[in-house]
Amino acid sequence: MNPEILDQEGYTSVAAGEAPVRELFPGIRLRRLWRGPSGAHADLLEMDPGTSWPRRDVHEPGPEEVYVVRGTFHDGAREYPAGTFLHAPAGSWHVPNSPTGCTLFLFYPEG
Template identity: 45%
Template sequence: MLINHDFTRRVTVAKDDYHWVHSPQGGVDRVMLDRIGGEQARATSIVRYLPQTSFPQHVHPGGEEILVLDGQFSEGERDYPAGWYLRNPPGSSHQPHSVTGTLLFVKLGQMSGNERSPLRIDTRDAANWQKEDGIAICPLFESAQESVCLMRLTFGSLLIAPPLAGGAELLLMQGGLIEGNSVHAEGSWIRIPAGQRLVFMAEKHNTLLYLKKVYPGEMLEPEP
């Protein structure tokens, strides 16, 4: 399966354009934002668990990155409410479930084989945030392959970056972003190819977004 697989092209998916499809696991639906492969894939998705839904224990050969957007996500006996960021390294396994139901942003098969340790960050904790040039930033992960963070902008704040060596990806979690004559609403996912710039302005106060910058050489292959 190939969905938005040409990484030389810019892609924008608005919340109004979400196309929900059932996964093989009952009670779990997803919006496929990009995908290379079948059920074992290099993929980026919005994933929705209905209440009282669980997955059997399984392994992710290429790792899994999860941002909890709403509800409560659980792994085994540990619970992660909205705002938690998780990275499960290549070869790790887990048994995910949700008692209350949850909405997740999930990236599969996109981690370097050098990642060895799981990562858990509570982005609701003020101690995890810092101010840079008037913008609040919560660093999530940094490596030779990628830089991941959350950013919180006030109305009129500018998010500008020079041409990107490996491209970038945005998920607008709250608020709005103005880009030229366009306004991106909450829920929008934007993938920006290498060589293009970031030029956005916050359209609302308390605009919150996930930002990943990738560097040349990032793994794009699907999981085996």
């Protein structure tokens, strides 16, 4: 064991179920897992079955990295099952929805 690992500045962990939750839209919740000093952040997005973003989700100021943890995610063009990774470059957009419900891991390297 190397307990000094946990003493490193910025080294952190959080149990997903204990992360603060915020409802973005009815049936769509965001759990902030981490936020860095430069604004980068990592989140879990939980979508109940049949939920949809009410408008385009534009990726600004930087890209969005998405990993489908559970369920099926639909970006408005096609479906992505659990285990799928998506990279959405800065300035791109999609209309998130989920017919079956899903959990997504999101990373925003530029905030």
